[in-house]
Amino acid sequence: MKNVLKAIIVASLAVALVASCKKESTSEQKHEKSSTPVDSVKLDNQSVTLAVGDTLTLKATVFPEDASDKTLTWICDKEAVATVDENGKVTAVSIGEANIIVKSKDGDKTDTCVVTVAAAVKYVEIKAKYDGTNETKLKWAKQNLAISESGKAKWKPGGSEIAVPGTAGDKVIIGDYFQWGAYLGYCGNSTDADKGLLVYTAFSCSSYDGSEQSSAFTFKDGKSFEQANAPHYSGSTYTKYTKISSSDGDGKNVLEYSDDVAAIILGGSWRMPTSVEFIAMQAATYWDWDATDKGYYVYAPNPASDAGKVNSGTGTSYVKSEALLFFPAASYGDGTSLGNAGTNGLYWSSTLDFQVNEAEKAFELSSKSSDVIPYGSRIRCHGLSVRPVSD
Numbered sequence: 001m002k003n004v005l006k007a008i009i010v011a012s013l014a015v016a017l018v019a020s021c022k023k024e025s026t027s028e029q030k031h032e033k034s035s036t037p038v039d040s041v042k043l044d045n046q047s048v049t050l051a052v053g054d055t056l057t058l059k060a061t062v063f064p065e066d067a068s069d070k071t072l073t074w075i076c077d078k079e080a081v082a083t084v085d086e087n088g089k090v091t092a093v094s095i096g097e098a099n100i101i102v103k104s105k106d107g108d109k110t111d112t113c114v115v116t117v118a119a120a121v122k123y124v125e126i127k128a129k130y131d132g133t134n135e136t137k138l139k140w141a142k143q144n145l146a147i148s149e150s151g152k153a154k155w156k157p158g159g160s161e162i163a164v165p166g167t168a169g170d171k172v173i174i175g176d177y178f179q180w181g182a183y184l185g186y187c188g189n190s191t192d193a194d195k196g197l198l199v200y201t202a203f204s205c206s207s208y209d210g211s212e213q214s215s216a217f218t219f220k221d222g223k224s225f226e227q228a229n230a231p232h233y234s235g236s237t238y239t240k241y242t243k244i245s246s247s248d249g250d251g252k253n254v255l256e257y258s259d260d261v262a263a264i265i266l267g268g269s270w271r272m273p274t275s276v277e278f279i280a281m282q283a284a285t286y287w288d289w290d291a292t293d294k295g296y297y298v299y300a301p302n303p304a305s306d307a308g309k310v311n312s313g314t315g316t317s318y319v320k321s322e323a324l325l326f327f328p329a330a331s332y333g334d335g336t337s338l339g340n341a342g343t344n345g346l347y348w349s350s351t352l353d354f355q356v357n358e359a360e361k362a363f364e365l366s367s368k369s370s371d372v373i374p375y376g377s378r379i380r381c382h383g384l385s386v387r388p389v390s391d
Contacts, residue, residue, distance in 0.1 A: 035068035038106040043113050049268050050082070050092035051120040058088040058113055060102045071105035082115045092117040095267040118268025123390065124324045128284035130277050138277060139390040140325055141270070144175025144347075145262055177333045177383030180348055180362045181231040181241065181259040225333040227360070230381035231259065238380070241352050242359040249359060253352035260350055262388035272350035273389040275363035278374040282365070283308040287372050288318055294342045295328035296367050310372045327367050333383030343369050346376070348384045353377040 044059040062070040074084045078098035083091045090100055092115070100113045123139040130136055227233060232240035240259075242249030255272060257263045263271045273281075286299045286306040299318050301307040306314060329345040331338055345367040353361040356377065364384060366376035378384060 036064060036066050038067045038069065038104045038109050039063050041072065041102055041104050041109045041111045043100075043102060043111045045113050047114040047116070048090075049116045049118060050090070051118055051268075052092050052094060053120055054092045056090050058084075058090060058100060058102070060088060060111070062104060067106065069104075069106040073103045073105065075101040075103065077101065081117055090115060095119055095265075116268055118270060118390075119266040121266060121270065121388065121390070126281055126284065126324060128277075128280040130280045132276070132280075138273075138281070140273075140281070141388040141390075142325060143387075144328070144330065145178070145265065145386040145388055146175040175330065175385055177225075177330075178261055178348065178386055179225065179230050179383060180378075180380040181255055182261065224336045225381055225383045226335055227379070227381045233381070238359045243352065244354050244356065244359050253354050255350040262386055266388055268390065270388045270390045272348060272386055275349040275351040275375055277389060278347075278349055278363070278365045282372060282374040285324065286313045286318070287311070287367070288313065289369050290320070291369070293320075293326070293328075295326055295345060296372065297323040298325040298327065299323055311370070327365075327387070328385075329367065329369065330385045332378070332385075346378060346382075346384045347387050348378075 040063045042061050042063065044061075045056075048056060050056060060072055062072070074086060074088055076082055076084045076090075076098055078096065080094060081096035081098040082093055082100065084100050088100075088102065090113075095117055097117070098115050100115055101110055102112075103110045122142045124142060125137045125139055127135050127137050130138055230238075232238050240250060241252045241255070243251050243253040254274065257271075260271050284301075284307055286301045286308075287296045287310045288299065289296055289311055297318070297320055299306075299313075299322070301309075301313070302317055303314065327345050327347070329340075329342050331341040331344045332346040333339075345365075347365040347367070349363040349365065351363045352359065353363050360379055360381075361377045362380050364376045364378045365387075366373040
């Protein structure tokens with residue numbers, strides 16, 4: 001009997017032990033099969049601005065840190081603007097805006113970076129009191145704005161370099177002429193005739209050495225730099241940007257993005273300068289007229305007392321190759337004529353001339369061979385040069 005009881009006890013213990021082992025094994029198997037899901041994905045940048053041709057690698061972090069499957073997919077919604085590879089490397093392709101999206105394989109969690117692509121513009125930063133009080137830096141393009149047949153920024157035939165005189169054979173890119181608030185520019189290069197705007201062979205968009213002068217534009221489309229062809233002009237009045245000294249008009253006196261040709265063509269934060277910015281920049285630099293190159297070289301003042309002076313600096317170390325900027329005397333279009341080429345340079349600001357009791361004029365920088373006036377005024381229908389800036 002004792003032997004039977006002993007056998008029963010041993011058998012019961014064996015069964016219990018086997019059962020216990022089976023539970024432990026099952027628990028381990030369950031643990032091995034479980035996973036930690038992805039809660040979210042976060043990019044290190046939510047928005048970036050790149051110049052055409054630039055690259056940037058975005059970094060994505062998967063949460064939680066111990067997520068089992070951290071596989072990611074990269075997507076760009078506008079590959080004509082930017083592309084992205086499997087490692088998050090973004091390449092800027094053309095001017096515009098695109099969304100770079102990273103998505104987790106587990107749970108389809110996403111995050112997005114907005115990529116703004118601007119033109120590759122050569123510039124110099126000039127410090128001045130642009131707000132009237134504090135010194136800040138503003139980027140000034142080294143060249144006047146020009147537009148190619150495809151509607152993109154054109155710095156010179158075959159490339160995007162700036163041609164500033166200083167060595168034998170150099171010629172100045174004068175750029176196109178724009179009515180205030182206009183998107184299309186008028187230029188005098190016969191090779192651009194297929195733009196459907198004009199043919200003007202004597203004064204070249206791509207080069208200017210002071211000898212290529214004429215007195216008339218010939219417009220293919222029959223238009224000219226006249227009031228009737230000006231943007232936002234209807235009947236006998238302007239319908240937009242009409243805030244003047246005696247009336248609030250429509251309350252607008254600075255060009256909006258949609259009417260700022262520099263902003264449209266170059267993208268990013270590029271735009272036309274305001275009249276206040278022209279005034280501040282001129283007051284912080286020294287301007288020296290060059291009769292050979294037909295324009296003004298702009299220098300960092302040395303000594304500091306030369307700041308704001310024109311053609312009367314006391315410094316002896318002003319060398320063309322060290323100039324900050326060069327403003328060619330490209331003059332302006334009026335009707336079908338070009339006035340004072342080689343002696344005057346007129347540059348649009350983005351600001352309406354609200355000091356006069358009319359809405360037909362905007363502020364300009366007027367650089368005559370004898371003086372520089374950073375707060376001049378010009379009728380909006382005239383064709384002037386544009387020098388872009390960027391914050």
